[in-house]
Amino acid sequence: MSSFSIIRCLGLVSLISGVLIVGASLVTKDQIRINQEIIMRDSIAQLLPGVEKQVAYGVEPNGELTRLTSVDAKGPKMFAGYDKQGKLLGVVLEASERGYADIISALYAYDPATKAIVGFSVVEMKETPGLGDKITKDKEFLENFRKLDTSKPIVAVKHGTKKNPWEIDAISGATISSRAVGRMLQKSMTEMAPIVTRHLDRIQRGTE
């Protein structure tokens, strides 16, 4: 075997591989973007019922907002949702925190008018099935986020001991995951609430 045949073989295989990969990428690119946008749109619509129009903002490190055109953009983002009349329903923000097994990342809806969290949904987590993963679907737990006050630090308290509007009633048997949700919301709120308030006029105006 000469080194020529080795080079010829590897070159040929690389060529075929390259063509196939580029082809597949071109064919699927648009569909993948559409899928990602649909998922984003659906989860925002779920957090802010009645939403008709959405505007995505990127949050700059200095606290400024920039309009985004693609949901693929890097860095922290927020999504403002408006009803039919163009009235601001709330903003959807991102939060993440270390849970029991791995980082839990979530989206939540914040209503600047009442300064309350009005919706919460987990985007990604690897919590124990049957225990920690209840944070994604447990009805009683998600009820916490129908109207969660943010004027005081948000904390998760033991199941059945919620007394104040800023407390989260933890899932029994999944205290660690529930507490992680409390921490992530508190962390994200301290950071993002002032930014939302500062730019509230602009967000309320929406696209105009």
Place this chain on the structure above:
Amino acid sequence: MPGVKTTVIEVRTSPHLHGPLSVDKIMRHVVYALLPIAAFSVWNFGISAGVLLAFTTLGCVLTEHVTCRLNGNRSTVNDYSAAITGLLLGLTLPPGFPLWMAAIGCLVAIAPGKLLFGGLGSNVFNPALVGRAFLQAAFPVAITNYTPALANGRFWEFIPSSLALPLMKSAPLNDWIAQVRVDGFTGATPLVLLKFDRIYSDPWPMFWGQRAGSSGEMPGFLILLCGGYLVVRHMMDWRIPVAMLSGAAVSGWVFHLLNPTAYPDPLFTLFTGGLLLGATFMATDPVASPVTPRGMWVYGVLMGVLTVLIRNLGGLAEGVMYAILLGNALSPLIDRLTPPRPYGARKPAGAI
């Protein structure tokens, strides 16, 4: 060893049984030793604990019998070991544990935990703990649903979770607990209270029994008495429980000295959870533990330290079960590392 007079020559490489002590006689006496603990459990938790213990004992015996017959072999239930496994499994479960789940525990303990390895004498792990580990992993909520001891009406009323329908969840116990509880007793075990709520409980009530917990993990004094009986009759080696308890007490004490607010004192470590029961009746499983005297010490201390490490640093409130299973897994290795010196042989230079 100058100055030390030894009267007994011990050459212990295998468990050389001698005299009238046969396997089934020892096993029968272990059952006798467990019965007072079971009786106390019924006094503490009532009819639910009684039915649970009878159910797991029968379940294990039946599983052993049926599995043996299915394989076309002679049934081995007469050696009492399946009955011990059943009793121990029942004693480590919460008194209100759903019976259908307990049945699955029996199946797993006996069929894969013991007979798949070749039956009594070949099992790598303590079968009762294999069953419990499976249940802990499969039903983590049900197995941490503890109920208070000495509840009102416990002798004629089942804990509602006991009778959950097969494959179904048990009803939440909070209302029932609020209704039956005697003042001062809650459903949470002292270890759970400490781990998740940072509430310290006095360890002595555990020693005398009558706190929430697994059906047979209390009372300490009775477990020690029953274990003592087996030791006195030469049916159990005292080294393993002593090593495990002192390993746990000393390592727990070190933790306590380092940070007295976060870690409990050694008495609490000893008397809470399943440590006494586990050290006395489960770590001493003659098949799954080392046979050399030095090995027993290593094995016991290792399990004691592991228990404390899991309790203090892990995500679980109780660590005895996993500590013993890990100890079981290591025991062949420990045996190989600690061979007894043959009688008359000299210690080679440089040996450990």
Place this chain on the structure above:
Amino acid sequence: MSQEQDNPFLNGLWKESPVFVQFLGMCPTLAVTNSVRNAIAMGLATTFVLVLTNVLVSSVRKLVPNQVRIATFIAIAATAVTVTDYLVKAISIDIYKALGPFLALIVVNCVILARAEAFAAKNNVSRSFADGLGNGVGFTLGLTMLGTVREVLGAGSFLGVSLFGPNFEPWVLFLLPPGGFITLAFWLLLFAWYRDRKARAAAAPAAMQEVHS
């Protein structure tokens, strides 16, 4: 390989099942089979990669010098996996997320390289296609059998359809990785027990005859 056994599709499908006989690709077998849907998706993705790799390897087999054989096969498998990755993302992001890193890890799934090296490098394109398809479907079948047990016990549902109602107590263990090992062990135990019984039944009349003769 004898003549009557020489059907590459059927061999891969059951007789030499990648999951239960060859024990290849255990990583996805245990990791993603906690639901039937994930098991099927993983199986189909692997089938696609297997067929594509087998066909490509078989068609270039005469050009590939021995020294760079493995490198070439891996390059081809990696290409097939990348293409699959794009396709799955385009078909459903949910499935893509459920499969997680294991989709990309198909490239190091031994079953791919094993089939390329053991079969496709020595056989023509149509037979390699059949072999890839057979192994892929066999892999899917194996994963689905694991996924069925794990989803029924672990979540009380089949393909997301609840079987026992809302009061079902899930066996959490079966959704966790140890549950994968345990389920695999019990399937193997069942097959071994069945084979053992069949062998005993076949041996029994023979023994009788010996006694008589």
